[in-house]
Amino acid sequence: MPPSRGADASPAFSTPDQVPKMTAKTPPESTESLWLRRCVIMSFWAVAICLGLPMWWKTTAIYRAELPLQAMTDWADGKMCKPVFPLRIAIEAPTLPEQDAQHLLQTTQHALDDLNEFSAHHLRLMLTESPLTPNISQQVVTHHGLGTRSNDEDIALSIRLIPVETGATPRSQLQPYAPTLDVYYTHNQLPPPSSTSSPLATSIAHELDKIFAEEQALLAYLLSTTSGAHAAKMKSLSPGTFTELERQSTRALKYAPTYHLTFSLFTPTSVPSAWEIESALQRYLSPLLESFSAISNFTVDSQVQLYAGFSPSIRAPEYDEAMQAWTLRKEDLSGFINAAEWPLSPSIGHGPTVNFVLYVPDQSQSPLLVKENGGNSWLVPQWGGVLILNPASSQTPTTLTKDALAPAMHSFADQLLSLLGLPQSPASFPLRLSTLKRVRAASLIFSASSTMGALARLTRQLESIPVPDTVARSVDSTMAHLQQSCDLLRDGRFQGALEHARNAESEAEKAFFERSMVGQVYFPDEHKVAVYLPLLGPVAVPLIMAALKELKSVLPGRRR
Structure with a gap:
């Protein structure tokens, strides 16, 4: 009888191998x-x-407007403009026959060409039919027998031939307040029709060469210090001349359309507490500033500071028995200005500030002079000037009158001329102003051209910076003004050349210091990665992992 299969029955599979x-x-x-x-x-x-x-x-995406990079580089390299400075010299000879005057002009021109060593700066003699006066806007002139019409403002110098019977001849005299050279001669000094030279022509040529010698040196120094390759024949400068011109350039302020003049009165006591500065400026300085209006504009303010002490960085004044005065050492003059306590603002308004400090010492330390030279004024390069006004009376006045300020105003005027870069010669002030006008026009052309080259290099090297349309418009405007200024220089119209060069410099600076470009220069690619990675990482990781997983499942099937 088979065993019964109940609850206690053993399993049908007796070995583990038999378990499914x-x-x-x-x-x-x-x-x-x-x-x-x-x-x-x-x-x-x-x-x-x-x-x-x-x-x-x-x-x-970074928007980059199209820039004429090659043209900008050519301007920086001096390939687009070869600056020349043709100066028109008008000769007035009303007493001479036209044929003799023409022969004298040609003889003098040949003598000038032989003396000239700087081809970029040349003098063109012209014969006038009537005396040049400031009230005449246009005059008929004759250049080597060819009648041309020119504006009187384009005439750099006027030569008046005056026949005399007595005195040493030929002799010349330059008018101090007019661009006029008076030449005195006798009739027997005129060149014969068959002669190619004469003492009168040689004398005039040498006098003109001496008058414009410093201008030629300034322009030659300016061309030699620029990086552009200019084809003009350079005028050789002696080491002493080059050093002196370099010293003048480091002392003068950089050109600006507007300068701000600040006149400050400082005193260590409570007197003087007032000064007639407005009347003094109106009488002594306003005519000078008006004469510079064609080059730059000026704004003026003044201030009074009482109880102004010396800077603690300098030694106290010492009494000199030999000079019978209190003295300051020359090495302490650089620290005379107490910048920590004296309210002298370095930048007021848009243009650079020129500071003129008038210091009235205490009666117990008066007179106060510089020990080495006994002077009472000095110039601070590219900053301003300082003058110590020692009261003439035994008691310091409470108010400085206009007459008492006259020496200080004359000294400040000379210091201002040095800071503005006005040449020291010739003796005629209008000629020095016209020289400064030409030098400023050339320097602004070189400066704007250099800025264009720097902008072109920056755009090529940093491809990640944006170039907005405003920069492109400023670049186009800059090159247009540069071309017009160069053309006006070539035509001898220096006032118009200066105005266009000034506009070119302004537009070039505006393009180079565009805010969006300057900000992007300091935003490298590493910063971009740091910004984008936290945003794109959480989105990219699931997509990449899902794609990799799907690829792994697809590849084995393709292999089988």
Whole structure:
């Protein structure tokens, strides 16, 4: 009888090998779900690539306006403008026959050409039919027999031939307040028709060469210190002349359309507490500032500071028995200005500030002089001037009158001329002003051209900085003004050349210091990665991992 199979019955499989393995298998994924998952992943990638990437590229793209980089580089290298300075010299000879005057003009011109060593700066002699006066706007002149019309403001110098019977001849005299050279001669000193030289022509040529010698040196120094390759024949400068011109350039202020003049009265006590500065400026300085109106404009203010002490960095004044005065050492003059306590603002308004300090010492330390030279004034390069006004009476006045300020105003005027870079010769002030006008026009052309070259190099080297349309317009305006200024220089119209050169410098600075460009220069690529990584990382990681997983599942099937 077979055994019964109850609850205690033993299993039918007596060995472990006979026990079947019970493993749970996931049902195979259907083809529809597989393709659905893949479509979802591809749709995310499609949105990221076709929509997200273009939007990111469009919203983060850097706009770079087209710039004439090659033309900008050519301006910086001096290939677009070869500066020349033709000066028109008008000769007035009303008592001479036209044929003799023409022969004298040609003889003098040949003598001038032989003396000239600087081809960029040359003098053109012209014969006038009537005396040149400031009230005549246009005059008929004859250049080597050819009648041309010129503005009187384009005449650099007027030569008046005056026949005399007594005195040493030929002799010349330059008018101090007019661009006029009076030449005295006798009739037997005129060149014969068959002669190519004469003492009168040689004398005039040497006098003109001496008058414009410093201007030629200034322009030659300016051309030699610029990086442009200029084809003009350079005038050789002696080491002493070059050193002196370099000292003058480091002392003078950089050119600006507007300067701000600040006149300050400082005293260590309570007197003087007032000064007639407005009347003094109106009488002694306003005519000088008006004469510079064609070159620069000026704004003026004044201030009074009582109980102003010396700077603690200098030694106290010492009494000198030999000079019978209190003295300051020359090495202490650089620290005389107490910048910590004296209210001297270095920048007021848009233009550079020129400070003029009038210091009235205490009666117990008066007179106060400089020990080495016994002077009472000195110039601070590219800053201003200082003058110590020692009261003439035994008691310091409470108010400085206009007459008492006259020495200080004259000293400040001389210091201002030095700071503005006015040449020291010739003796005629209008000629010195016209020289400064030509030098400033040339320096502004070189400065604007150099700025254009720097902007072109910056644009090429840093491709990540934006170039807005305002920069492109400023560059176009700069080059247009540069070309007009160069053309006016070539025509001898120096006032117009200065105005266009001033506009070119302003537009060049505006283009180079564009705010958006300057800010982007200091935003390197590492900063961009630091900004984008926290934003794109959480989005990119799931998409990349899903794509890799799908690729891993696809590749084994293709291999089988």
